[in-house]
Amino acid sequence: MAGMANRLADSTSPYLLQHRDNPVDWQEWGPAAFEEARERDVPVLLSVGYAACHWCHVMAHESFEDEEVARAVNADFVAVKVDREERPDIDAVYMAATTALTGHGGWPMTCLLTPDGDPFFAGTYFPRPQFLQLLAGAKDAWTTQRDRVLDSGAHIASRLREISAPTTGRRLDEGALDTAVSQLRGQFDHAAAGFGGAPKFPPSMVLEFLLRHHGRTGSPDALAMAASTCEAMARGGIYDQLGGGFARYSVDAHWVVPHFEKMLYDNAQLLRVHTHLHRATGDPLARRVALETADFLLRDLRTPEGGFASALDADTDGVEGLTYAWTPAQLVEVLGEEDGARAAALLSVTDQGTFEHGSSTLQLLTDPDDAAWWAATRTRLFEARRQRPQPGCDDKVVTSWNGLAIAALADTGALLDRADLVDAAVRCAEFVVTTHLVDGRLRRTSRHGSVGTAAGVADDYGNLAEGLLALHQTTGDPRWLATARELLGTAVARFAADDGGFHDTGDDAEALFTRPRSAADNAEPSGQSSLAGALLTCSALTGDSGLRERAEAALDASGQLASRDPRFGGWALAVAEAALAGPLQVAVVGADADAEALLATARAATSPGLVLVQGEPDAAGIPLLADRPLVDGHAAAYVCRGFVCDAPVTDVAGLTTALSR
Known part of the structure; x- marks a missing residue:
């Protein structure tokens, strides 16, 4: 049953490469697959997943590596494998069908399509016996009830096209944002923090919205929800207490047991949130978690080319959590009897176990009394863990998620005085712009420095532009502003x-079968809200009011969903906070110690509408520095609100007063 190696062996997707030796005769999505389905007069079996997905691996082992399943698939279907992270457009339209037909979605996603691409059946994970039944039933229906199958597929496609039609816009004004905070308060878990019950996901964009709402209004309620959720996650098992970084979600409501995959997009967003929380409160825990998460990104996800890999797998050698879980005996083996017992008590490692098979995840519910002892102990445990089998890495570089990483590293490097993080953001930006921007258009992914063929989608443009604009504000380099502006023009x-x-x-x-479009901010900003945010920031940095109008129109288009369910509109709400508070433009001219002091003061401001540039007067390519001279030869800060400017100030006290108005 040959053919598989020839079909997927040259893919740039680690997920597809995981399936290149299956007996199922997979091929990549493309016209050839549907042409073959028409010629053979059979349906298409579409299987969508991603490399770090636990249940994708389970279904692969149970079914796609099985000879009986492969015979059934190869005889009666054209089998197509899609990496959802490489082709989010395909994933989006067929996930809409799956959700419409079953009431829920998830991965692996399993769909049956007509040779025209219309879905007539959809589901998620199927154990081997049920999957064989599905294949047999679909073959029978295709053979004996073809008209019903085709009519069903056409009807589903037609309904989904109607659903994706434009909706009525809603302005995210002050009242809407206040209401969103009230709605979130009603869904807040006062016992364990976060929102809703198990499974509990890190609400990254909602946390950024709450911090921005506090920055604009001073709301103690918004700050309390954000701060307590950050602390609960940082002290729980969802956070890697030894190596830094966050897992995808917690299977319980108390953040104890994670689903162990570590995604770039989660960690980039949570890095930025913890940095912004520290800026707002001075919280040392937030600072520590931000720096440890940044170190995790550079140590475990940075590629040789300077980009960032997509994820670490949930499984190690087919066992979930094998790398990360501990028993009391294992702690004693590494640390000795006394320190092992002390570490077990500190990290909530029990004889019964909090995870599986008597093992425990690591929690740090209180800070240890002896910080030096804990630092040494943490290092010893981390080094011992490195000797264990390690999870696989999905090493493709996704444009959008690298944009999130650039923004987070630039902000954290600037605010927490880590020049190496800014350097990493610059190197990443140089790689992505050089490699992924081809003939003026973005590509979605690369691997080992070779760019893939999949076209960039809206969030690639929005999140990369967001990252480049943050990097411009950190470094003062005008090329990042220019590139972001070009990307937004294309978008x-x-x-x-x-x-x-x-x-x-x-x-x-x-x-x-329908053009994908979503206003929902789910695990990451939607294309629509990411573009709204980047357009708004670019407008403030350039004085281009047309970009602001575009941003506000996109926010209006997201407003209905964000107002109805703020948990799925977090980034749109965060951008709306920036729109209400800004533009607050700060331009610092000069390059001496006084200029650095002014710059640090401006960076410490929490207004969500703030944009910041620094450089010499009239520096080329930086509009906010035009006609901004030194004052009597001294560095100065120019503060403008809504394009109305104050007199320049030359000292920190004057700038602090100007920013607090």
Whole structure:
């Protein structure tokens, strides 16, 4: 049953490469697959997943590596494998079908399609016996009830096209943002922090919204929800107490047992949130977690080319949590009897275990009395853990998620005085812009320095522009502003929707049965809200009011969903906070110690509408420095609100007063 190695062996996706030796005759998504389905007169079996997905691995071992399953698939279907992270457009449209048909979604996603691409059946994980039943039933229906199958597929596709039509916009004004905070308070878990029950996901964008709301209004309620959630996550098992970084989610409501995969997009966003929390409160825990998470990114996810890999797997050697869980005996083996017992008590490692098979995840519910002892103990445990088998790495570089990482590293490096983090952000930006930007258009992924063929989607443009604008504000380098502005111009030209929002795919993208579009901020900002945020920031940095109008129109297009369920509109709400508070433009001219002091003062401000540039007067390519001279030869800060400017100030006290107005 040959063919598999020839079909997927040259893929740039680590997920697809995991399946290149299956007996199932997989091929990549493309016209050839659907042409073969038409010629053979069979349906398409579409399987969508990603490399770090635990249940994707389970279904692969149970079914796709099984000869009987492979015979059934190869005889009666054209089998197509898709990496959802490489082709989020395909994932989005068929996930909409899966959710519509079953009431829920998830991965692995399993769909049956007509040779025209219309879905007539959809589901997620199937154990081997049920999967064989599905294949047999689908073969029978295709053979004996073809008209019903085709009509069903056409009807589903038609309904989903209607659902994806533009909705009525809603302005995210002051009242809407206050209401969103009230709604979140009603869903807040006062016992364990976070929102809702198990499984509990890190609400990264909601936390950023709450911090920005506090920055604009002073709301103690918003700050308390953000701070307590950050602390609960940072002290729980969802956070890697030895190596830094966060797992994908907690299977329980108390953040104890994680689903162990570590995603770049989660860690980039949570790094930025903890940095911003420290800026708002001075919380030392937030600072520590931010720096440890940044170190995790540089140590475990940075690629040789300077980009950042997508994820570490949930499984190690097929066992979830094998790398990370501990028993009391294992702690004693590394640390000795006394220190092992002390560490077990500190880290909530019990004889019964908090995880599986008597093992425990590590929690740090209180700070140890002896910081030096804990630092040494943590290092010893981490080095011992490095000798264990390690999870696999999905080492493809995704444009969008690297944009999130650039923004987080730039902010953290500047605010927490870590020049190496800013250097890492610069190197990442140079790699992504050089490699992923091809003939003026972004590609979605690269691997080992070779760019893939999948076109960039809206969030690639929005999140990369966001990262470059943050990097511009940190470094003062005008090339990042110029590149971000070019990316946003392309996005407006190619992705704009009639209602002022944005489609997920360009107007020249491959046609699917419906053009994907989502206003929901789920694990990461949607294309629409990411573009709104970058457009707003770019407008404030350039004085281009047309960009602000575009941003506000995109926010209006996201407003209905964000107002209805703030947990799925976190980034849109965060951007709306910036729109209400800004533009607050600060331009610092000069390059001496006085300029650095002014710059540090401006960076410490918590207004969500703040944009900041620094350089010599009239520096080329930086509009906010034009006609901004030194004052009597001294460094100065120029503060403008809503394009109305104060007199320049030359000392920290004067700038602090200006920013507090």
